[in-house]
Amino acid sequence: MALIKPGTGWDLVLLLIMVAASYYYIRKATRGEKLPDLRRIPAVDAIYEGVGRSIELNKPVHFAMGASGGQLYTTLVSMTLAGLAFLRYVAKLCARLGARLIVHMPYQAESIPLIEGVVREAYREEGKLEEFRREDLRYHGYGSLTWSQAIAASFAREGVGLNLEVGIFYSDCPISLEMAKIQGGMNIGGTGRWIMVYAFAMMCDYCFLGEEIYAGAAKVSDNPLMVSGIIVEEVGKFFTLILIAICLILAALGVNIETLLSF
Amino acid sequence: MNFWDALGAFVGSFFIISVLSMLWKDNPVFKFGQQAIIGATIAQYVLFNMKNLLNMAIIPISQGKWTYIIPVFLGLLMYTRLSPSYSWLSRYPVSVLVGVGVGVMVPGLLRGQVIGQVQKTIVDITSATTTYDLINAIIILIGVVTAITFFLFTKEHTGVLGVSARIGRIFLMFSLGANWAGEEVWYLTQMIGRLRFIVEKLIKGVILGAA
Amino acid sequence: MSSTIWDKLGNIDYRILYALSLILMLIPIIRPIGLPTPVSETVRGFYETIDNLPPGSVVFVSLEGSLSLLDEQEAQYIATLKILFQRDLKVVFYSVTEDGELIYNYLFSVVNPEKYGKKYGIDYVRLGYAPLEERGQAAVALDVRSVYPRDFYGTPLDEIPMMKDIHNWKDVDLLIYYYTSCTNVEFAIRQWVIPYHTKCIVGTLGCCGPMAVPYFPDYIQGILSGSGAGAELEVISGNPGPGAMMNDAKNFGILGLLLFLILGNVSYLGKRFGGESE
Amino acid sequence: MSFVRRELPTAILALCGILLILEFFIPSPILQAIKSELTTWSVIIAATSCWLGFIYMAYAQLRMLGRNPTTSQYFWFSLPFIFFLLFFIVGVSFPGDVSSPQYRWLITYIYQQVGATVYAVMFFTLSSAAYRTFKVASIEAIALLLGGTIYMLRQIPLFVYICPWLLPLGEWILLVPNAAGGRGAVICAALGALAVGLRTLAGREVTLVEVR
Numbered sequence: 001m002a003l004i005k006p007g008t009g010w011d012l013v014l015l016l017i018m019v020a021a022s023y024y025y026i027r028k029a030t031r032g033e034k035l036p037d038l039r040r041i042p043a044v045d046a047i048y049e050g051v052g053r054s055i056e057l058n059k060p061v062h063f064a065m066g067a068s069g070g071q072l073y074t075t076l077v078s079m080t081l082a083g084l085a086f087l088r089y090v091a092k093l094c095a096r097l098g099a100r101l102i103v104h105m106p107y108q109a110e111s112i113p114l115i116e117g118v119v120r121e122a123y124r125e126e127g128k129l130e131e132f133r134r135e136d137l138r139y140h141g142y143g144s145l146t147w148s149q150a151i152a153a154s155f156a157r158e159g160v161g162l163n164l165e166v167g168i169f170y171s172d173c174p175i176s177l178e179m180a181k182i183q184g185g186m187n188i189g190g191t192g193r194w195i196m197v198y199a200f201a202m203m204c205d206y207c208f209l210g211e212e213i214y215a216g217a218a219k220v221s222d223n224p225l226m227v228s229g230i231i232v233e234e235v236g237k238f239f240t241l242i243l244i245a246i247c248l249i250l251a252a253l254g255v256n257i258e259t260l261l262s263f
Numbered sequence: 264m265n266f267w268d269a270l271g272a273f274v275g276s277f278f279i280i281s282v283l284s285m286l287w288k289d290n291p292v293f294k295f296g297q298q299a300i301i302g303a304t305i306a307q308y309v310l311f312n313m314k315n316l317l318n319m320a321i322i323p324i325s326q327g328k329w330t331y332i333i334p335v336f337l338g339l340l341m342y343t344r345l346s347p348s349y350s351w352l353s354r355y356p357v358s359v360l361v362g363v364g365v366g367v368m369v370p371g372l373l374r375g376q377v378i379g380q381v382q383k384t385i386v387d388i389t390s391a392t393t394t395y396d397l398i399n400a401i402i403i404l405i406g407v408v409t410a411i412t413f414f415l416f417t418k419e420h421t422g423v424l425g426v427s428a429r430i431g432r433i434f435l436m437f438s439l440g441a442n443w444a445g446e447e448v449w450y451l452t453q454m455i456g457r458l459r460f461i462v463e464k465l466i467k468g469v470i471l472g473a474a
Numbered sequence: 475m476s477s478t479i480w481d482k483l484g485n486i487d488y489r490i491l492y493a494l495s496l497i498l499m500l501i502p503i504i505r506p507i508g509l510p511t512p513v514s515e516t517v518r519g520f521y522e523t524i525d526n527l528p529p530g531s532v533v534f535v536s537l538e539g540s541l542s543l544l545d546e547q548e549a550q551y552i553a554t555l556k557i558l559f560q561r562d563l564k565v566v567f568y569s570v571t572e573d574g575e576l577i578y579n580y581l582f583s584v585v586n587p588e589k590y591g592k593k594y595g596i597d598y599v600r601l602g603y604a605p606l607e608e609r610g611q612a613a614v615a616l617d618v619r620s621v622y623p624r625d626f627y628g629t630p631l632d633e634i635p636m637m638k639d640i641h642n643w644k645d646v647d648l649l650i651y652y653y654t655s656c657t658n659v660e661f662a663i664r665q666w667v668i669p670y671h672t673k674c675i676v677g678t679l680g681c682c683g684p685m686a687v688p689y690f691p692d693y694i695q696g697i698l699s700g701s702g703a704g705a706e707l708e709v710i711s712g713n714p715g716p717g718a719m720m721n722d723a724k725n726f727g728i729l730g731l732l733l734f735l736i737l738g739n740v741s742y743l744g745k746r747f748g749g750e751s752e
Numbered sequence: 753m754s755f756v757r758r759e760l761p762t763a764i765l766a767l768c769g770i771l772l773i774l775e776f777f778i779p780s781p782i783l784q785a786i787k788s789e790l791t792t793w794s795v796i797i798a799a800t801s802c803w804l805g806f807i808y809m810a811y812a813q814l815r816m817l818g819r820n821p822t823t824s825q826y827f828w829f830s831l832p833f834i835f836f837l838l839f840f841i842v843g844v845s846f847p848g849d850v851s852s853p854q855y856r857w858l859i860t861y862i863y864q865q866v867g868a869t870v871y872a873v874m875f876f877t878l879s880s881a882a883y884r885t886f887k888v889a890s891i892e893a894i895a896l897l898l899g900g901t902i903y904m905l906r907q908i909p910l911f912v913y914i915c916p917w918l919l920p921l922g923e924w925i926l927l928v929p930n931a932a933g934g935r936g937a938v939i940c941a942a943l944g945a946l947a948v949g950l951r952t953l954a955g956r957e958v959t960l961v962e963v964r
Contacts, residue, residue, distance in 0.1 A: 002779065003778070004777045004778060004779075005776070005777060005778070005779050007374075008374070008776065008777050010378045011370070011373035011374050011378055011776075011777075012777055014373055014377060014378065015369070015373055015773075015946075018943075018946055018947070018950055019950060022947070022950045022951065022954065026951075026954060026956060036417045037417070038416045038417060039416050039417075039418070039419055039420065041416075071364070072357065072360035072361050072364050072794075072798075073360045073361070073363040073364040073367070073791075073794035073795075073798070074364060074367065074368075075364075075367055075368040075371045075372070076368070077361060077364030077365060077368055077949075078365075078368060078944070078945035078946075078948040078949055079945070080364075081361075081948055081952065081957055081959060081960070082948065084959040084960075085958065085959050087959075088958070088959050105805075105808070107304075107308060107805065108798065109308075109341075109798075109801050109802050109803070109804040109805040110341060110356070110357075110360060110797065110798040110801045110804075112341075112344065112801075112804045112805065112808060113341055113343075113344035113350070113353040113356075113357060113801075113804075114357055114959075114960075116344055116350075117344070117350065117353070118959055120347075134808075134811060134812075135811060135812040135814075135815035135816065136812075137808060137812075138808075138809075138812055139305075139804075139805045139806075139808040139809045139812070140301055140809075141300065141301040141302070141303070141304030141305045141308065141805070141809070142304040142305060142307050142308035142311075142805075143304055143867065144870070145300070145304075145866055145867040145870040145871075146297075146300045146301050146303075146304045146866075148870050148873075149282065149285065149293075149296070149297040149300065149866075149870065150297060150301060152285055153285075153289060153293070153294065153297050156288070156289035157289060171446070171871060171874060174446075174874040174877045174878050174881070175870065175873055175874055175877050177877075177881075178877035178878075178880060178881055179285075179877070181881075182488065182880075192941045192944070192945065194438070194442075194934055194937045194938055194941065195442055196442075197439060197442070197937070198439040198440070198442040198443040198446075199443075199878070199881075201436075201439050201885075201896070202439075202443065202878075202881040202882065202884075202885045202896075203881045203885075209414075209435065209937070210414070210937040210940060210941045211414055211937070211940040211941040211943070211944035211945075212414070213944075214941075214944030214945065214947065214948055215416050215944070217948075221958045221959075223958050225951070225956045225958070226951070226956075226957075226958055228951075229947040229948065229950075229951045230416055230417075230947070231417065232947040232950065232951075233416075233940075233943045233944050233946075233947045234415060234416060234417050236377075236943035236946065236947070237411055237414065237415060237939075237940060237943055240377060240381060240411060240939055240943070241408065241411060241412075243381055244381055244384065244385065244404075244407070244408065247381065247385045248385065248388075248404075251385060251388065251389045256389075257382065257385045257386055257389055258382065258386050258389075261378060261381070261382040261385075262382070267857060270861075271857060271860065271861035272861075274861045274862060275860075275861040275862070275865040276865075278861075278862055278865050278866045278869070279865050279866075279869045281866075282866055282869040282870055282873060283869060283872075283873065285873065286489065286492050286873060286876055286877075287489065294828065295831065296866065298828060298831040298832050298835075299831055299832065299834075299835040299862075300835070300862070300863075300866050301809065301832045301835075302831065302832030302833060302834065302835030302836035302837075302838075302839070303835045303836070303838070303839045303858070303862060303863060304863070305805055305806050305809060305832070305836055306835070306836045306837075306838075306839035306840040306843065307839060307843075307859075307863065308802060308805065309802050309803065309805075309806060309840065310839070310840065310843045310844070310849075310850055311850070312798070312799040312802035313799070313802070314849070314850065315795060315796075315799040316796065316799040316800060316802075319792060319795060319796055319799070320796045320799070320800075330789070331792075331793075331796060333793070334792075334793040334794075334796035334797045334800070335796060335800055337793075337797050337800075338796060338797040338798070338799065338800020338801050339800060341797070341800070341801035341804060342801070342803075342804065344804075345807065351757045354757070354761040355761055355764065356797050356801070357761075357960075358761040358762065358764045358765040358768075358960075359764060359765070359768055359790075359793065359794065359797060360794055360797060360798070361765055361769075361952065361960065362764065362765040362766065362767065362768025362769040362772075363768050363769070363772060363790050363791060363793075363794045364794075365765075365768075365769040365772075365949045365952050365953055366768055366769040366770070366771065366772025366773055366775075366787075366790075367772055367791070368945060368949055369769075369773050369776075369946060369949045369950075370772075370773060370776035370777075372942040372945055372946050372949075373942075373946070376938050376939065376941075376942035377939055377942050377943065377946075380935050380938060380939050381939070383935070384935065399924075399927070399928050402928050402929070402932060403928060403931055403932040403935070404932075405932070406928075406929060406931075406932020406933055406935070406936060407932055407935050407936045407939070408936070409936070410932065410933050410935070410936020410937060410940070411936050411939060411940055413936070414936070414937075414940040429891075431933075431936060432892055433891060433892060433895045434895075434929055434932050434933035434936065435933040435936070435937060436892045436893070436895035436896040436899065436933070437895045437896070437898070437899040437925065437929035437930055437933055438899070438929065438930040438931075438932075438933030438934045438937070439896055439899070439933075440895065440896040440897065440898065440899025440900035440901075440903070441899045441900065441903045441925055441926050441929075441930040442930070442934075443878065443882070443896075443899075443900045443904075444899070444900045444901070444902075444903035444904035444906075444907070445680070445681040445903065445907075445926075446681070446874070446878065447731075447875065447878050447879070447882070447900075447904055448680060448700075448724070448728075448904055448907040448908070449546065449679070449680055449681055449700075449871075450871050450872060450874045450875035450878065451499075451724055451727050451728065451875045452545050452546055452680070452700070452701055452720065452724065453545055453868050453869075453871040453872040453875070454499060454727070454872035454875045454876075455499055455503070455545070455720055455723040455724065455727065456544075456545030456720075456868060456872070457865070457868055457869050457872050458496075458499055458500055458503050458723070459503055459545075459716075459719075460865065462500075462503050462504060486883075488876075488880040488883070491876075491879055491880055491883060492876045492879075492880070495875070495876065495879065509909070509910055509913075510909075510910075510913050511909050511913070512909065512912055512913045512916070514912075514919065541860070541864060542864055542867050542868055542871075545868070576856075680907060684923055684926040684927060687923060687927070688927070700907065702907065702909050705909065706909075721909045724907075724908055724909065725908055725909060725910035727875075728904070728905075728908050730879075731879045731882065731883070734879070734882075734883040735882060735883060735886055735901065737883075738883045738884070738886065738887060739886070739887055739888055742887040742888065742889065743888070
């Protein structure tokens with residue numbers, strides 16, 4: 001019997017490289033050594049500005065992870081976690097600066113404990129636990145249709161200063177983002193699902209293009225351990241580029257790439 | 264047309280108009296539809312999940328599959344979030360869920376979205392039979408490589424990397440535009456379908472049909 | 475501060491755009507116009523594949539559909555059903571989604587087989603619903619009865635005259651494969667076309683079409699994508715249906731947006747190059 | 753106490769994740785059985801927690817009513833509950849439950865119409881967004897504009913009739929530049945997600961660790 005399943009060899013190589021890189025950089029980060037600098041992501045800086053704007057206008061800050069942004073046990077869990085990192089950041093900012101935060105929760109009820117935990121903890125860390133309001137964690141029912149309507153209604157009735165949407169988005173963001181825009185809100189957001197990124201690119205004042213949400217999540221966490229994750233990603237990207245180059249050379253030499261990459 | 268179909272035409276049209284009126288401004292008709300549908304969809308969500316729970320846990324447990332008591336118990340722990348002093352208990356079910364999530368996510372990403380994509384990009388070139396195919400495959404390769412360089416975070420986008428990242432950005436924009444167009448026309452069809460419902464079922468079917 | 479004409483062109487109230495589009499769409503729905511519909515290669519392939527079948531051929535129709543996406547495929551279904559019933563073919567319908575059976579119910583109420591002189595059990599059979607993923611399609615190809623021992627109405631397949639000689643892929647002359655999840659086209663290709671060289675034509679959503687195009691015409695002989703393809707099929711087969719009206723409404727509905735795109739760019743260019751002239 | 757509150761859940765998370773990843777690589781019936789058991793567990797856990805949404809919705813509605821207890825507020829307050837009961841009671845009281853014709857009627861004429869209309873509304877919101885952003889302002893914006901309009905017109909029969917070359921050009925945009933950009937973005941997003949996954953398994957994901 002083979003030790004590993006056929007066709008998974010290269011996957012294992014990539015995984016091991018990423019694991020090794022994670023180990024190396026997490027250790028480096030815990031020791032407090034200096035990690036490489038990251039380029040700026042304008043959308044991250046804009047969140048602070050947006051919260052300030054909301055206070056000036058005396059309008060609430062809205063946060064959403066998508067109608068189905070609470071997926072914990074599916075292949076999209078990474079985006080849920082990235083969304084939660086942004087939620088933690090914006091909740092802390094709101095608590096510190098005194099803005100009202102309204103969270104539009106996804107329909108997956110199993111994610112609610114995590115969402116409330118993150119918001120409550122953010123308020124606690126800022127020493128403003130008494131300002132945490134559970135009724136501002138809104139649940140809008142099942143599916144993107146009711147969610148889109150409810151979020152649009154909330155913008156119209158309660159106003160919107162900053163609308164931050166990071167997480168898993170299907171056909172729900174085109175309505176919520178445009179409605180925030182029409183109500184005079186400032187939009188910041190992004191998703192890892194490439195097929196929906198166009199809506200963010202077109203409707204947001206600042207947007208995270210695809211995987212920038214992960215980098216952004218690490219940046220807003222203000223934690224060297226999270227930042228080390230981006231460096232790990234970079235290792236993966238360089239590996240991919242090198243793999244493409246090597247495959248091209250081998251292909252030119254007549255090696256069958258299809259069989260090579262499916263060992 | 265029987266009574267229920269006619270009533271359906273009215274109810275359906277009312278809800279269609281209720282949603283469309285959101286584009287004009289917030290109004291009582293929209294608010295009615297929006298509040299009602301929240302209740303309706305929560306009922307649907309609960310029904311759907313209770314059915315799952317019955318089929319996947321309660322019936323198997325009654326047939327002697329005792330291990331399923333554990334996930335039911337873990338699921339109940341989720342409700343401890345409502346009490347501040349016991350809320351930490353909800354970390355257990357969340358941990359199982361996220362653990363399973365990461366466990367199914369990582370393998371899927373490796374094969375389908377990294378190695379598989381690299382493989383496709385290279386094989387497109389090696390398997391091209393005409394010059395046209397070959398040129399296209401090379402354009403795709405350039406697009407993939409430059410798009411990856413656009414996403415590099417540890418290097419400032421200047422010099423060669425700057426040019427490459429710019430080209431990558433242009434490819435990404437093409438992709439965003441095409442995605443927009445696909446969805447736009449698809450939603451247009453949906454809009455036409457709704458107008459057809461009102462015109463054919465309500466106006467032609469009920470109002471004119473009854474007259 | 476007075477705003478120039480360019481500013482005004484760039485800041486028209488969106489609600490005017492919305493209203494304009496709505497009115498434009500309504501015109502052809504109330505009064506169909508019949509704008510020309512060009513027939514594309516992939517739709518021609520779809521039609522000709524059915525048209526070229528010898529009389530008595532067996533056609534399997536696999537339907538993965540969802541009621542909320544019906545607008546996009548309704549015209550395809552109706553036109554295909556009409557073509558199938560107008561010819562001397564034996565058709566087996568099955569669905570892989572729960573909504574599929576509801577769609578069949580609706581379709582058979584619109585395209586009544588009796589009107590075409592077709593009898594249940596002799597000219598066509600409904601097998602019902604089974605949640606077939608890729609493995610399910612493979613099982614149907616190997617042995618229909620392993621997945622559908624009985625038909626939709628609960629009759630064992632062996633008691634149905636038409637099904638007596640239909641057992642597996644050897645007895646299937648054509649597979650018509652409808653799907654709504656873009657990558658599922660590969661199920662049909664991997665489980666029917668590559669192993670058994672079954673002829674296969676597919677119907678799908680507009681957004682999925684381009685992903686099926688690379689398989690045409692080597693693996694699949696025809697593609698219908700979106701309601702537009704349904705209209706084309708109506709034209710080529712000479713059966714008018716809902717597709718033509720959908721097409722007219724699409725042609726009209728997009729005009730408002732195009733006008734606004736032009737206005738937006740005129741405003742931009744005007745501000746940039748002729749900003750001073752008020 | 754800290755161990756039960758913090759380390760143990762993190763260890764459970766890592767264990768579940770690593771077992772499932774191992775299952776992908778190692779051919780073993782035991783791992784396969786564990787995987788299918790764990791995935792079933794997840795669905796059961798999620799299904800058990802389904803009432804949480806209802807509780808939060810009810811809580812928010814109650815608080816809103818408490819702040820402004822007028823007659824009209826009572827009406828708006830009760831509306832979601834009335835429809836909840838309507839759907840719930842119809843959904844459980846007829847033979848066939850949610851497959852009964854009565855429940856299907858509710859779904860067809862309310863749920864589905866609202867769903868499809870929400871999709872339809874997006875045609876309008878995307879149109880106004882395009883009006884705002886599709887400007888010939890920079891090379892990137894032109895790429896967005898070209899990719900968008902050409903592929904849009906390719907799907908409109910009238911324009912294909914007037915300019916037949918829109919068909920191959922639209923297809924080309926979709927299959928070449930769109931595929932290229934999309935593929936690069938997908939690869940990078942996957943690597944980002946991988947990094948998040950590994951960090952989570954290592955118990956270093958801040959949002960998960962901090963929640964009490």
